Amino acid sequence: MKNPGNMKELIYIHLHPINQYVISYGIEFQEFMRSLPEVPPHLLLLKHKFEGSDFNMHTRFDYIEAGDFPHLLKEDVGEYGDFCWIDFEDTDGLNEMEGWEVAEILYLAHSKEHLRTPFYSKLNNRYAYLSHDDEWFNKTYYRHIPDFYSMLGTLIALKLGLFRSERSFFALKKGSAFPPIPPEMVARLSGGMKEGVAISLSKAEQSRFKVEVPMWVVGDHISMDDVFDDYMASFRKQPDAQLVFDKKTHEWSIFS
Structure with missing residues (x-):
């Protein structure tokens, strides 16, 4: 494991839209939950130590x-090792789950692979969250991919604000x-x-009028060490895209 201190400052995203999941690094459970468009009513804990x-x-x-x-x-769910859950709507639906559905969910938590897309009408779940050393390896299934876009847009703003307060760098008006x-x-x-x-x-770079957050295409990885290696080889180059925040209008834009 290389340079774990950079985890808070680096987000890796690999989107698999056909199978409706995202591999990520640098996004922890607490940030994920605070960035969701709606808080789930229940979590079915598949692997945990809570x-x-x-x-x-x-x-x-x-x-x-x-x-x-x-x-x-x-x-600190990152200390759990495996931390896996599925949200669900109510216990009535949970109590109607059939044996083959429970077996699929067991396989999902054990292997972090789906036998079938892990969304169940009895649970009405929107997510299946599968992590190992949470934040280091996260695989999250989304019933609705727009929920992922909403979560990520909120999370980047949240992390940027925390990063700003720690470094006193991204100065905005007080409050x-x-x-x-x-x-x-x-x-x-x-x-x-x-x-x-x-x-x-x-x-990220700041001027008097804007903050620019760079993004590089670094490829398909299952190891954060490999992500970090490719990132270190890429960041001296021109970013593939930039998320730009205008301090005057308080609006975001994208340049690519």
């Missing part, structure tokens, strides 16, 4: 309700924050994301 969960006798899985999310969000990047704008980057991109906050 001690505050309830137990569902029918599926033999632990689960938590939305009211317990703040406790889970305080956990102001970066607004989310509109999902339709993020969608315009999907071509590069299908190849695998690195978005760097540490290489």
